[in-house]
Amino acid sequence: MGSAYVPGLKVLENTKLQVERRLPLKGRVKVRVGERVSHEQIVAETEIPGRVEMINLAARLGLEADDLPSHMLCKVGDSVRQGQELARSESFWGLFKSSWPAPISGTLESVSEVSGQAVLRAPAQKVTVQAYVDGTVSSVLKDEGVIVETCGALVQGIFGVGGESAGIVHCAVKEPGETLTPELIRSEYRGSVVIGGSLLTLQAVRRALEVGVNGLVAGGIDDETLKEILGYDLGVAITGSEQLGLTLIITEGFGSIAMAQRTFELFKRHEGELASISGATQIRAGVIRPEIIIPSSGAAQKESQAPPELSLEVGAVVRLIREPHFGALATVSSLPAELVSIPTGARVRVAEIKLQDGSRMLIPRANLEIIAGS
Numbered sequence: 001m002g003s004a005y006v007p008g009l010k011v012l013e014n015t016k017l018q019v020e021r022r023l024p025l026k027g028r029v030k031v032r033v034g035e036r037v038s039h040e041q042i043v044a045e046t047e048i049p050g051r052v053e054m055i056n057l058a059a060r061l062g063l064e065a066d067d068l069p070s071h072m073l074c075k076v077g078d079s080v081r082q083g084q085e086l087a088r089s090e091s092f093w094g095l096f097k098s099s100w101p102a103p104i105s106g107t108l109e110s111v112s113e114v115s116g117q118a119v120l121r122a123p124a125q126k127v128t129v130q131a132y133v134d135g136t137v138s139s140v141l142k143d144e145g146v147i148v149e150t151c152g153a154l155v156q157g158i159f160g161v162g163g164e165s166a167g168i169v170h171c172a173v174k175e176p177g178e179t180l181t182p183e184l185i186r187s188e189y190r191g192s193v194v195i196g197g198s199l200l201t202l203q204a205v206r207r208a209l210e211v212g213v214n215g216l217v218a219g220g221i222d223d224e225t226l227k228e229i230l231g232y233d234l235g236v237a238i239t240g241s242e243q244l245g246l247t248l249i250i251t252e253g254f255g256s257i258a259m260a261q262r263t264f265e266l267f268k269r270h271e272g273e274l275a276s277i278s279g280a281t282q283i284r285a286g287v288i289r290p291e292i293i294i295p296s297s298g299a300a301q302k303e304s305q306a307p308p309e310l311s312l313e314v315g316a317v318v319r320l321i322r323e324p325h326f327g328a329l330a331t332v333s334s335l336p337a338e339l340v341s342i343p344t345g346a347r348v349r350v351a352e353i354k355l356q357d358g359s360r361m362l363i364p365r366a367n368l369e370i371i372a373g374s
Contacts, residue, residue, distance in 0.1 A: 009371045012154045022145035030040040044129045050122030058116025061089040065116035094279045133276045134295045140285040152295040160279030160290025161239045162247035167214035171196040176264035182207035193275045195267045198258040215277045219252040219259035249290045270294045319324025322367040330355045
């Protein structure tokens, strides 16, 4: 029953991954099953219809609705530029003329002789979806997207901001407990994914933006630093759409928390390799984890294994996901079978855990997440 309670946070050295790449609405898939794709390759595309602008031209030109079609200067289906005259009226035998310009560029969709309305639609917006990772198309989702299969290392973070990106992995610190300071981010890290240690400082983020770094990964970050970067309090929301200029991923929690040793060592082993990263995070209503994926070479892919099944058991390494110990790592000591009352009055299943400082406590199993390792 242990696996029924706890979401998993994965840190895997060599595993098989299937990455779904889906359009927001139906469109055209550009690749075939079995095709090799690179992370920046467009695998599907569509167009989102432009916004509609309705204009009561008859009223604005002082015309009867059924007279409007004869005063139009363009036909339904024509493309128009912003500011271009749509219709013109004359009065007093042509002594006075009045016209109305198009408020937007787009296409004239309709002209009604009943309501006197003209409808303009802005140009459609093209939307593309990239493969995100180097891999092979394992299946095509008809008119919607593809599933890309790859093999390699996977690290899930506890929190992130910013969208999808990619870059060569560079470890800017020597130890997982070292703070990532601005002077450690060198100019040659431009376009890279930079790995820090215990704390991501505001000055380091600003330096990374100045250099042109694509991604920053560190153990922890302060609330105030995050607020300063975003310009607002994040609150409870899904992240990933922020336009920061780079992607930030936190692997451990808030505050000065050293990156887990095995996570840091994994990055060290893959230094100089290409990583795909995403800062998208959602804790509630469908968990989404920020992630770093480092695809392996062809030879290594043959030895990859499917992700292990996660279960809460004695000896499992877990992370606390509720205050006052949010982000702390611990080991499961025992799993009492009986229900235990908690301060809210509820009776829940708990786990006895041992924190890294040696202290022990009983924690509701729902407040833990397993860290899966290879």
